Amino acid sequence: MRDFLLNAEDKAFREDARRLLTAQLLPRAAAIEEREDWDSVKAAVREMGKAGYLKLMFADLYRGPLKQPGLTHATILSEEAAAINYAFDTTIGTALSCAYPLHRHAAPQVRDRYLHGIVEGEQVGAIGVTEAGVGSDSAGMQTRIEFDGSRNEWVINGFKRYISNASVADTYIVYGITTDGVPAQKGMTALVVPRSAPGISYPRNYHFMGRRGCIVGEVEFRDCRVPADHLLGERDSGFRIMLGMFNFERTILGGSALGVARSAFDIAVAHAQTRESFGQKLGCKQLIWDKIAEMSWRIDAAELLTYRAAKLYDEGSLSPKELMKPASQAKLVSTEAALYCADQAVQILGGDGLTKEYGRAEQIYRDARALTIVGGTSEMVKYLIASVDLPTLKPNL
Numbered sequence: 001m002r003d004f005l006l007n008a009e010d011k012a013f014r015e016d017a018r019r020l021l022t023a024q025l026l027p028r029a030a031a032i033e034e035r036e037d038w039d040s041v042k043a044a045v046r047e048m049g050k051a052g053y054l055k056l057m058f059a060d061l062y063r064g065p066l067k068q069p070g071l072t073h074a075t076i077l078s079e080e081a082a083a084i085n086y087a088f089d090t091t092i093g094t095a096l097s098c099a100y101p102l103h104r105h106a107a108p109q110v111r112d113r114y115l116h117g118i119v120e121g122e123q124v125g126a127i128g129v130t131e132a133g134v135g136s137d138s139a140g141m142q143t144r145i146e147f148d149g150s151r152n153e154w155v156i157n158g159f160k161r162y163i164s165n166a167s168v169a170d171t172y173i174v175y176g177i178t179t180d181g182v183p184a185q186k187g188m189t190a191l192v193v194p195r196s197a198p199g200i201s202y203p204r205n206y207h208f209m210g211r212r213g214c215i216v217g218e219v220e221f222r223d224c225r226v227p228a229d230h231l232l233g234e235r236d237s238g239f240r241i242m243l244g245m246f247n248f249e250r251t252i253l254g255g256s257a258l259g260v261a262r263s264a265f266d267i268a269v270a271h272a273q274t275r276e277s278f279g280q281k282l283g284c285k286q287l288i289w290d291k292i293a294e295m296s297w298r299i300d301a302a303e304l305l306t307y308r309a310a311k312l313y314d315e316g317s318l319s320p321k322e323l324m325k326p327a328s329q330a331k332l333v334s335t336e337a338a339l340y341c342a343d344q345a346v347q348i349l350g351g352d353g354l355t356k357e358y359g360r361a362e363q364i365y366r367d368a369r370a371l372t373i374v375g376g377t378s379e380m381v382k383y384l385i386a387s388v389d390l391p392t393l394k395p396n397l
């Protein structure tokens with residue numbers, strides 16, 4: 001049953017979001033997919049900003065019709081956007097992941113300077129965690145951040161890769177090590193870095209199999225300097241800030257994956273009901289029923305876990321540590337469901353599923369593959385889930 005955990009206001013928001021995305025994203029989706037047209041992405045982001053949709057996580061800034069905006073609505077927005085175009089959805093997801101620590105942890109003057117452009121949809125944000133030698137093992141980060149007291153500035157040296165919005169972002173949240181000789185959990189710091197900072201460069205963008213239109217690339221920092229007040233939270237508190245962001249990001253990713261899974265399912269169901277094979281509709285075959293049933297329960301499980309995580313977050317009674325398991329479960333089950341549904345949709349369509357000539361199944365298949373890797377791989381979120389269930393055992397990572 002759709003929207004089981006959503007109230008009337010949430011459901012009305014879904015309708016509004018769907019209407020706006022149908023008007024503003026759908027007509028641009030072909031240009032984003034076929035030409036990787038950044039102007040189309042940017043124009044649609046601007047429309048989301050105008051509608052107040054990039055402020056859903058920030059009740060003090062939001063001025064729209066919702067009485068209690070929050071993660072539930074940001075997740076609905078992501079689901080609806082990803083159902084149309086996952087690449088666009090990643091751009092707004094990344095913008096929100098940048099805005100979130102800015103809103104919570106930046107000094108007031110820094111927050112005022114960088115947050116508004118992002119949540120108004122006029123600017124784009126990016127997050128810099130991943131490095132060449134460090135992906136899942138973010139505690140092994142090599143980027144160094146030092147404080148230069150003589151100029152009252154932070155100095156960053158490091159090389160980040162796989163950064164969404166890399167060469168097009170206006171503002172970056174960059175994580176690096178400030179204190180050696182202690183675990184990274186106690187020696188990592190987060191900074192706000194504007195595009196204009198001296199010493200920042202973009203060596204290259206990557207060519208991915210999917211998510212066409214979302215720019216992902218490298219960002220290098222060579223003696224890159226930002227003023228002292230561009231610190232987020234306190235020195236050496238970066239790991240805690242990063243973990244707080246992951247709960248929110250993984251729940252939103254649950255929504256993205258759900259949108260991708262739903263699209264694949266709709267394509268498969270439509271085909272099964274129209275395609276004739278051996279004198280009958282394809283959907284009459286038991287082996288096809290099996291696939292449809294399997295896709296269907298996976299989508300329902302994904303939806304329940306994703307909106308459970310969002311609702312728990314919005315209720316505000318759980319600590320970030322307590323939210324880690326529901327957010328990780330939402331991410332794991334939804335992204336695995338998306339992968340399964342994208343694969344089975346292609347299988348049900350047969351040759352039609354492999355070509356661009358017969359619709360979006362092949363695009364969804366390519367797009368879905370990133371979902372179990374970004375924002376914490378399936379393997380890593382399983383460690384997080386089991387760490388709650390086996391609290392006295394240390395995992396052999």
Ligand SMILES: Cc1cc2nc3c(=O)[nH]c(=O)nc-3n(C[C@H](O)[C@H](O)[C@H](O)COP(=O)(O)OP(=O)(O)OC[C@H]3O[C@@H](n4cnc5c(N)ncnc54)[C@H](O)[C@@H]3O)c2cc1C
Pocket residue numbers: 094126127128129130134135136137161162163164165208211216370373374375376377378379380396397
């Ligand atoms: C399209 C895209 C966009 C991205 N956007 C961003 C972004 O905006 N900002 C950012 O900072 N990063 C971003 N990333 C990076 C992403 O977060 C990493 O790719 C991800 O965390 C995995 O890291 P890795 O690629 O280095 O793989 P690795 O960490 O090298 O892992 C490779 C494989 O080994 C498995 N593995 C690793 N360790 C273990 C273990 N102990 N036990 C069992 N299995 C293990 C992993 O699960 C994975 O399957 C993006 C990546 C992609 C593909």
